[in-house]
Amino acid sequence: MRKIISLLLLSLVLLTMVACGAKEPQVLRLATTTSTADSGLLDAILPSFEEKYNARVDVVAVGTGQAIALGEAGDADVILVHARAREDAFVEEGHGTGRSDVMYNDFILVGPPDDPAGVAGMTSAAEALAAIAAAGAPFASRGDDSGTHTKELSLWEKAGVTPDPAGGWYNSLGQGMGETLTFANEAGAYTLTDRGTYLSMRDNLPNLVVVVGGESIADNADPALLNPYGVIPVNPDKSDAINNKLANQFAEWLTSAEVQEMIGQFGTDKFGQPLFYPDAK
Amino acid sequence: METILDALQEALGLLTGFDPALMEVVGMTLRVTGGALLLATLIGLPLGAALGLRDRVPAGGCVMPIIYTGMGLPPVVVGLFVYLMLSNQGPLGRLGWLFKPPAMIVAQVIIALPLIVGLTLTSLRSIDPTVKLQVRSLGATRAQTAWTLIREARLGVLAAIIAAFGGIISEVGAVMLVGGNIEGQTRVLTTAIVLETRRGNFALALALGILLMGLAFGANYLFHRLSDE
Amino acid sequence: MPPIYTLHDLQQSYNGRRVLAIDRLDIGRGEVLALVGPSGSGKSTLLRLLNFLEQPSGGALTFDGEPVTPRLALAQRRRVTTVFQRPALLHRSVAANIGYGQTLRGIKPDNDELAAWLDRLGLSHLARQSAPKLSAGEAQRVALARALILRPDVLLLDEPSANLDPYNIGLIERLVAEAHSETGMTVVWVTHDIFQARRVAGRVAFLLEGRLVEVADAAKFFTAPATPQAAAFLRGELVYS
Numbered sequence: 001m002r003k004i005i006s007l008l009l010l011s012l013v014l015l016t017m018v019a020c021g022a023k024e025p026q027v028l029r030l031a032t033t034t035s036t037a038d039s040g041l042l043d044a045i046l047p048s049f050e051e052k053y054n055a056r057v058d059v060v061a062v063g064t065g066q067a068i069a070l071g072e073a074g075d076a077d078v079i080l081v082h083a084r085a086r087e088d089a090f091v092e093e094g095h096g097t098g099r100s101d102v103m104y105n106d107f108i109l110v111g112p113p114d115d116p117a118g119v120a121g122m123t124s125a126a127e128a129l130a131a132i133a134a135a136g137a138p139f140a141s142r143g144d145d146s147g148t149h150t151k152e153l154s155l156w157e158k159a160g161v162t163p164d165p166a167g168g169w170y171n172s173l174g175q176g177m178g179e180t181l182t183f184a185n186e187a188g189a190y191t192l193t194d195r196g197t198y199l200s201m202r203d204n205l206p207n208l209v210v211v212v213g214g215e216s217i218a219d220n221a222d223p224a225l226l227n228p229y230g231v232i233p234v235n236p237d238k239s240d241a242i243n244n245k246l247a248n249q250f251a252e253w254l255t256s257a258e259v260q261e262m263i264g265q266f267g268t269d270k271f272g273q274p275l276f277y278p279d280a281k
Numbered sequence: 282m283e284t285i286l287d288a289l290q291e292a293l294g295l296l297t298g299f300d301p302a303l304m305e306v307v308g309m310t311l312r313v314t315g316g317a318l319l320l321a322t323l324i325g326l327p328l329g330a331a332l333g334l335r336d337r338v339p340a341g342g343c344v345m346p347i348i349y350t351g352m353g354l355p356p357v358v359v360g361l362f363v364y365l366m367l368s369n370q371g372p373l374g375r376l377g378w379l380f381k382p383p384a385m386i387v388a389q390v391i392i393a394l395p396l397i398v399g400l401t402l403t404s405l406r407s408i409d410p411t412v413k414l415q416v417r418s419l420g421a422t423r424a425q426t427a428w429t430l431i432r433e434a435r436l437g438v439l440a441a442i443i444a445a446f447g448g449i450i451s452e453v454g455a456v457m458l459v460g461g462n463i464e465g466q467t468r469v470l471t472t473a474i475v476l477e478t479r480r481g482n483f484a485l486a487l488a489l490g491i492l493l494m495g496l497a498f499g500a501n502y503l504f505h506r507l508s509d510e
Numbered sequence: 511m512p513p514i515y516t517l518h519d520l521q522q523s524y525n526g527r528r529v530l531a532i533d534r535l536d537i538g539r540g541e542v543l544a545l546v547g548p549s550g551s552g553k554s555t556l557l558r559l560l561n562f563l564e565q566p567s568g569g570a571l572t573f574d575g576e577p578v579t580p581r582l583a584l585a586q587r588r589r590v591t592t593v594f595q596r597p598a599l600l601h602r603s604v605a606a607n608i609g610y611g612q613t614l615r616g617i618k619p620d621n622d623e624l625a626a627w628l629d630r631l632g633l634s635h636l637a638r639q640s641a642p643k644l645s646a647g648e649a650q651r652v653a654l655a656r657a658l659i660l661r662p663d664v665l666l667l668d669e670p671s672a673n674l675d676p677y678n679i680g681l682i683e684r685l686v687a688e689a690h691s692e693t694g695m696t697v698v699w700v701t702h703d704i705f706q707a708r709r710v711a712g713r714v715a716f717l718l719e720g721r722l723v724e725v726a727d728a729a730k731f732f733t734a735p736a737t738p739q740a741a742a743f744l745r746g747e748l749v750y751s
Contacts, residue, residue: 062479069481143464145480165464171380172464174476175457183461186369186379207369415598418561418666419611419656420588433601 025056028246031068031076033147034176035105036229037061039196039275045262049253055246063176065145071095074238078247080254082147082229096232097244100255103263103276104228106220107151108213110181110198110205111137111190120211123221125192126158128212133161136169138189140180143172147227152192155224181205194227196267196275216273228279231255255280285487292488307492310469313382313460314450317389322442325394329401329441333434334427348402351395356388356448360455363388367459380461385469388455393445400444404437405430436508443504447497470496512575514539514664514696515560520569522555530555530720532569542690542697544711544728546704548743552720553700557666560698561592574663588615592666595673597653599641604633607641607652611660627655630685647678654682658689665689667699671706683710704744708732716740 036042037059046057060070064083070076072095080102081087090096109119109128117135119128132139141163142149156163163170171189173180177197184191185205195217198205213220220226231251236244253259260278267275295303332344365371367379367387378384408430416429431438453471460467462476470493477486513536522530530552537543537560545553558564559571562582571578573586591611599607608627609619628634631651636644641652650670657665667686671679687710690697701707707714707728714731716724716739724731724740735741742748 063481065480065482066478069483144476145482165466171461171466174462174464174468174472174479179457179461183380409596409598411594411596411598412600414558414563415592415594415653416600417563418590418592418594419614419660420584420591421614422584425614429600435601 025050025054026243026246028055028057028078028243028250029060029076030057030078030080030250031060031062031066031070032080033064033067033082034061035082035147035194035197036080038178039200039267041263041266041276044266045259048259048262049250052253053246053249057250063144064147064150068095071232071234074234074242076234077243078231078233078250080229080231082227083150084228084230086150087230087232090232095235095238097235097248099230099232100251101279101281102229102231102254103260103279104226105276106195106213106217107148107192107225107227108195108198108210108220109190109192110184110208111211112188112207113209115211117190119190120209122212125155125212125222125225129155130159130161132190133159133163133169136167138169138171138187139163140184140187140189140191141170141172142177142180142192143174144176146177148177148192148194151225151227155192158224181208184208199267199271199273199275217277229276288484288487291484292491295485295488296492303488303492305465306468306470306473306489307496309382309467310450310471310493310496313385313456313469314389314446316382317386317393317449318442318446320386321390321393321397321445324390325397325441325445326401326438329398329438330405330427330431332398333402333405334430348395348399352399354392354395355454356392356452357454357458359388359391360458363391363455363459379459380463380467382460382467384459385456385467388459389449389452392452392455393449396445396448397441400441401434401438404434404441407437408433439504439508443501446500450497450500451493511539513537514574516570516572518570520559520571521567522552522559522564523567528567528720530559532556532722535715535722535725537696537698538713540690540694540696542699542710542712544707544714545698545700545717546702546707546714546743547717547723548748549702550719551717553717554668555720556717557592557668557698557700560664561590561666562587563592588660589663590666591657591660591662591664592668593650593653593657593670595669597646597649599644599649599652601640601642603637604628604639604641604644604652605637608655608659610656615660623659627659631655632681647674647681650674650678651681651685654685658685661693662695664696664698667697667701669700669702672702679706686710704732716743718743 042059049055050057060076064081067079067081068086068090071079071090087099091099109125111119117132117137119131122128141152165172173183177193178201180191181193181198181201183189185207188207190211195213212222213225231254233244233247233251234242236242260280263276264274264278267273363384364379366373367376367384368374378387412433413426413430416426421429451471453475456469457472457475460469460472462468462472470489474486474489477489515537517532517535520530520532521528545556547553559566562578565580576586600610605624608624612619628637633648633651636648641649644652654670665686671682686697689695699710711728714726714728715722718739724735724737726736731740732744735744
């Protein structure tokens with residue numbers, strides 16, 4: 001009996017080796033933020049990379065905090081995130097080999113149509129936040145160390161307000177953008193969101209309108225709301241499992257003229273405006 | 282490996298330091314799960330007893346499969362249902378419970394109730410039928426018979442409560458949906474673990490995980506001691 | 511004295527299948543009646559009817575001159591109790607099991623009485639022990655004491671010693687005999703063991719396939735049965751009506 005089992009196991013192993021030996025594509029582990037995956041951008045552009053380099057891209061879409069942590073642990077080959085200060089620190093501390101600009105999108109402030117804090121049309125997000133805090137109007141924060149949350153915190157700092165979760169009006173959710181928008185829609189709260197996620201969910205958010213940031217990125221008057229994405233190959237010294245060559249090829253490919261064009265087109269057919277603006281130097 | 286050791290060390294530090302944020306999450310967890318368990322027991326025990334003490338379950342062909350299905354309800358589906366009921370657009374939106382502890386308690390009661398009803402019922406049914414006859418033969422009234430049989434089934438009833446407790450304290454899908462994981466308001470251990478993992482704060486996440494398991498173990502130990510007597 | 515039970519055309523059916531049909535039977539006050547017959551002959555069913563544990567599907571049953579209905583007073587019902595083949599002890603201490611019937615009646619169990627019973631049963635050292643841990647013989651002795659301590663007017667026994675060793679069988683027969691002579695209670699004893707019936711009973715009722723075939727004084731039944739079925743049963747043959 002035992003012999004039969006070991007024979008079976010052996011043949012299974014051999015079979016697997018034969019089956020997988022057939023020109024196995026190399027694998028790129030990409031840690032990125034939920035915004036790039038959820039918007040559908042990656043689905044639109046990655047197939048062309050996979051074909052060109054005979055590679056398979058395993059996308060781990062998590063919060064920026066976790067994406068960076070995955071890079072630090074050597075559990076990803078390359079990261080694509082949007083939190084400029086932390087990206088620079090990531091490279092400085094030797095976790096990544098270098099950062100390249102890829103694209104940007106923008107943040108907007110959305111809130112209830114009756115606008116209890118009277119912030120609609122303001123040109124500075126920080127001023128708007130100060131007004132919301134002064135009015136004690138409900139505000140929903142991602143609270144998850146994501147790029148959006150990091151941006152929100154920097155805006156509060158600029159506004160000179162330290163929001164206190166125990167104060168009653170400031171709700172720190174610790175959830176994704178979609179959940180936070182849904183919460184704001186239910187609770188009549190303001191929130192900071194990336195434009196792409198808001199546009200893709202707008203039909204389900206009847207109780208939210210854009211109050212700061214304008215109808216498209218071209219109308220956004222506050223440069224502090226612009227949101228650059230960077231790509232960073234992870235330092236190959238961290239682990240033998242890191243495919244640095246493919247990671248570098250990915251960064252190069254992502255910033256090539258051809259792909260930058262694809263990024264600039266993405267979303268125009270569905271929303272009448274692009275969700276990301278190419279930004280590679 | 283290093284991460285795990287670091288995380289363990291930091292976790293111990295947080296635990297022994299009685300970090301106030303941590304204690305608040307623990308307090309909310311105990312309030313929500315304790316409240317839900319109490320309510321589910323108050324409703325489920327008499328219901329399960331009423332069904333289990335009858336010679337035949339009324340419409341048993343239909344009721345039993347419903348209860349057994351309920352025992353395996355996916356929490357996230359319960360969460361979705363409660364969410365839709367309590368949403369502004371939902372029939373119970375007026376209550377204003379969404380994203381507040383009552384919504385979480387409602388969801389957990391719905392998850393726990395079939396477990397308590399089903400297991401109470403089963404443990405009463407599995408009592409030797411001779412015992413029921415014997416108790417009546419010794420002169421018990423209806424109420425005395427019911428009470429004696431429930432006491433006889435107490436291990437099963439206790440197991441029902443333990444199973445319900447374990448089910449709801451470790452559940453994350455429903456409380457995340459209807460509670461919103463709001464810091465200082467509806468954040469409980471499970472949702473905090475999801476959040477801290479996403480943030481990359483593995484040490485804190487692990488500390489929370491250890492606490493969650495500790496609470497579950499403590500409760501089970503208590504129940505076990507009770508059932509020994 | 512009028513009989514304690516009278517049965518007239520008493521019938522019991524389950525799901526349309528008749529399991530018992532007794533034209534006429536009186537059970538006398540203070541007698542020890544053995545109910546014998548092959549398994550499936552309706553002995554246990556009759557006992558449940560006599561203990562008011564189920565309602566007959568037809569006919570009339572009176573207890574102490576009063577018709578038995580679902581509304582029979584609790585005080586009347588509490589004059590009768592049964593010891594079953596399985597002791598059916600509760601998950602409590604031996605002492606709590608013996609006192610259970612008294613607890614139901616709102617009587618605080620008397621410690622001296624309890625101690626006396628434990629002594630008679632040879633179980634004094636086990637009073638605090640959890641009942642489910644007892645051996646079969648000990649458990650059945652506790653079950654018997656739990657019934658006898660109530661001093662019932664009628665004691666129904668449903669094969670109480672069927673699975674026991676000779677020592678425990680003897681002990682149980684002796685305890686019942688003592689209780690009977692002390693209180694003058696009526697005893698109806700179901701047994702498949704004709705030797706036991708011969709030892710304990712003054713009168714024998716022989717049931718076959720739900721019908722009462724023969725009722726006679728024990729001395730007569732065992733020496734000169736009036737019906738061929740009873741004779742065959744006593745010879746240990748399979749009998750059919």
